[in-house]
Amino acid sequence: MFLVKLGGSVITDKARYRVFNKDRVARLCSEIAESGKDVIVVHGAGSFGHVLAKRHSLQDGYSDPEQIPAAARVQQDVRELSLMVVSELLDAGIPAVSVPPGSCFVMEGGRLVVGEGEALRSLRKTGIMPVLFGDVVMDREKGFGICSGDQAMEALAEMFSPEKVIFVSDIDGLYSSDPKVDPDAEFYPLVTEDILKEVSTDQSVADVTGGVAGKMRSMLKICGKGRDCMLIDGTVPGNLLSALKGEEVKCTIARI
Numbered sequence: 247m248f249l250v251k252l253g254g255s256v257i258t259d260k261a262r263y264r265v266f267n268k269d270r271v272a273r274l275c276s277e278i279a280e281s282g283k284d285v286i287v288v289h290g291a292g293s294f295g296h297v298l299a300k301r302h303s304l305q306d307g308y309s310d311p312e313q314i315p316a317a318a319r320v321q322q323d324v325r326e327l328s329l330m331v332v333s334e335l336l337d338a339g340i341p342a343v344s345v346p347p348g349s350c351f352v353m354e355g356g357r358l359v360v361g362e363g364e365a366l367r368s369l370r371k372t373g374i375m376p377v378l379f380g381d382v383v384m385d386r387e388k389g390f391g392i393c394s395g396d397q398a399m400e401a402l403a404e405m406f407s408p409e410k411v412i413f414v415s416d417i418d419g420l421y422s423s424d425p426k427v428d429p430d431a432e433f434y435p436l437v438t439e440d441i442l443k444e445v446s447t448d449q450s451v452a453d454v455t456g457g458v459a460g461k462m463r464s465m466l467k468i469c470g471k472g473r474d475c476m477l478i479d480g481t482v483p484g485n486l487l488s489a490l491k492g493e494e495v496k497c498t499i500a501r502i
């Protein structure tokens with residue numbers, strides 16, 4: 247089984263509130279279908295989640311009644327995004343259903359608690375792909391918090407032991423600094439804990455879940471079980487298909 251995260255930067259315009267990149271998502275879903283692989287898709291929130299979450303500090307948990315309408319609004323926005331992603335999967339011929347983490351699970355101290363995941367296992371047994379995503383999730387300690395799609399990836403990797411894990415982003419891997427502004431940025435084909443400490447990872451717009459550094463940390467956690475965990479550029483047509491088929495793709499691979 248393959249675990250694929252479609253990052254918020256590829257499926258939305260992260261700088262513009264609630265702008266969905268329909269054509270790109272349709273293409274990525276077709277690549278998944280064409281690969282013929284058994285895949286679970288998780289997706290990020292992009293501008294459907296991060297813009298309002300940041301404005302109302304939802305990632306820090308409940309502190310002010312003023313946050314409540316924003317928490318509900320973000321849940322609504324990311325559900326709408328998820329339904330659009332699932333529509334593209336269905337159109338590509340993949341039976342899929344959106345499973346909102348905020349409606350199905352809780353968090354404890356900022357960590358997602360999935361438990362046995364009976365519903366997820368049953369969906370898969372039936373041949374339906376459960377699609378999780380970055381969401382506002384109730385937290386036993388903080389009232390509520392933000393569960394990133396990366397956290398959902400960690401939980402699913404634990405539960406389903408995928409043979410390969412692919413993070414699809416708008417960049418082809420980890421750099422020493424932001425390659426969009428620094429032409430001398432060094433590319434890292436491999437990331438380890440030590441490399442991550444050296445790197446300036448302040449490379450994202452309105453992002454409440456840790457940007458590139460957070461993603462690399464998740465990748466390092468997931469790759470610990472003898473499986474490839476890679477970050478690829480999903481803006482390049484064919485990259486996801488190649489990665490799923492095991493062909494060479496420019497990427498950063500996480501290794502412990």
Ligand code: IP8
Nearest residue numbers: 290291295380394395455
């Ligand atoms: O885009 C963030 O999930 P991510 C979720 O996977 C929200 O980091 C609601 C901001």
